[in-house]
Amino acid sequence: MAKLELDAMDVVQYDVLKEIGNIGAGNATTALATMLQVKVDMKVPKVALLDFQELPEILGGAENIIVGILLTLSGNIDGMMMFVLERDAAHSMVNMLMGQDVPLDAEFSEMEASALQEIGNIITGAYLSSLSNLTQMSINASIPYIAIDMAGAILSVPAIEFGKIGDKALLIQTEFGEKDTQVNGFFILIPTLDSYNAILTSLGL
Amino acid sequence: MGNMIKVGMADMNYCHAPDAITTLGLGSCVGVVLYDPNTKIAGLVHIMLPDSTKIKNNENCAKFADTGIDEMVKRVVEAGASRAALKSKIAGGAQMFAFSSENDLLRVGARNVEAVKEKLAQLRIPILAEDTGNSYGRTIEFYPETGELLIKAVGKSTYKI
Numbered sequence: 307m308a309k310l311e312l313d314a315m316d317v318v319q320y321d322v323l324k325e326i327g328n329i330g331a332g333n334a335t336t337a338l339a340t341m342l343q344v345k346v347d348m349k350v351p352k353v354a355l356l357d358f359q360e361l362p363e364i365l366g367g368a369e370n371i372i373v374g375i376l377l378t379l380s381g382n383i384d385g386m387m388m389f390v391l392e393r394d395a396a397h398s399m400v401n402m403l404m405g406q407d408v409p410l411d412a413e414f415s416e417m418e419a420s421a422l423q424e425i426g427n428i429i430t431g432a433y434l435s436s437l438s439n440l441t442q443m444s445i446n447a448s449i450p451y452i453a454i455d456m457a458g459a460i461l462s463v464p465a466i467e468f469g470k471i472g473d474k475a476l477l478i479q480t481e482f483g484e485k486d487t488q489v490n491g492f493f494i495l496i497p498t499l500d501s502y503n504a505i506l507t508s509l510g511l
Numbered sequence: 512m513g514n515m516i517k518v519g520m521a522d523m524n525y526c527h528a529p530d531a532i533t534t535l536g537l538g539s540c541v542g543v544v545l546y547d548p549n550t551k552i553a554g555l556v557h558i559m560l561p562d563s564t565k566i567k568n569n570e571n572c573a574k575f576a577d578t579g580i581d582e583m584v585k586r587v588v589e590a591g592a593s594r595a596a597l598k599s600k601i602a603g604g605a606q607m608f609a610f611s612s613e614n615d616l617l618r619v620g621a622r623n624v625e626a627v628k629e630k631l632a633q634l635r636i637p638i639l640a641e642d643t644g645n646s647y648g649r650t651i652e653f654y655p656e657t658g659e660l661l662i663k664a665v666g667k668s669t670y671k672i
Binding site: 359361367368369376413457459461462463465470471473 | 519520521522535536537538539540559560566567568570571574605607608609619646647648649650665666
């Protein structure tokens with residue numbers, strides 16, 4: 307098996323990781339659409355190796371306010387999974403789910419934050435179970451944790467984990483919905499380097 | 512008004528008044544300002560981890576509290592600051608997600624703050640002000656002209672320390 311090197315990934319490894327994003331996020335997007343009973347489109351996943359400085363740019367810049375739902379992963383795959391929403395989108399999704407009409411720029415109530423955690427829980431669950439089926443690896447996810455804050459601050463959490471092994475972070479990112487529509491956001495899977503190798507090995511690479 | 516110099520994650524830089532220096536969206540990382548009030552030279556390092564000796568891949572000195580502060584001291588002194596006059600202000604080290612506290616990985620904010628304080632004490636650089644901990648992100652701007660550190664957080668009005 308070719309060991310994954312962050313700076314020298316080959317095309318096949320790259321494509322496989324992209325496909326994982328495709329399958330995982332495909333299932334998650336379906337779960338989301340079912341839950342909200344709306345149509346949700348999904349973009350082609352991106353596999354990106356980013357310097358820490360570039361990391362907040364994928365979410366609209368370091369000071370962009372986002373809703374981040376994070377789960378830590380253990381078992382055969384270690385790392386983190388994040389589900390990220392713009393503040394407006396988070397509000398409109400909670401409004402849909404709870405049948406209410408709260409203004410999009412309002413603070414999130416405790417009830418709304420917990421609804422968001424539950425949305426995160428269900429759809430990251432769909433992502434991870436498809437990944438688990440595909441690789442035949444067991445993945446244990448923590449409970450979902452939520453933070454509503456600046457993108458840079460939220461991303462510091464996975465960045466620090468990657469900081470322990472290098473100066474770059476490798477992530478599989480999938481955008482769903484259209485910008486400025488009611489339902490849009492990102493799934494970001496951030497396995498550790500060892501877990502990337504384990505995933506690739508399980509798929510016969 | 513001078514320019515605003517940006518410092519990214521795991522990065523460092525310095526400026527002379529009337530320029531100012533900033534880092535955006537500090538989460539569990541810690542922003543350490545070192546400045547000389549007389550020459551009005553200020554350095555800012557955005558550290559991510561407490562200890563370079565525990566990590567194999569540690570070439571980027573700005574990433575760690577120990578090596579980052581050492582390097583920052585060296586650079587501001589080279590730029591004309593007096594080593595003996597150096598003061599510091601620190602901010603950041605939040606716990607962004609309300610994890611159960613026994614999970615060591617997630618207390619990294621608090622550990623970063625401890626490591627920064629330890630290093631500054633060892634170098635005998637006084638900490639004139641700090642805004643650390645809690646659970647929210649911070650954008651900080653330091654003005655060497657006045658020695659003020661401006662802190663912006665989501666849903667809070669801007670304040671100075």
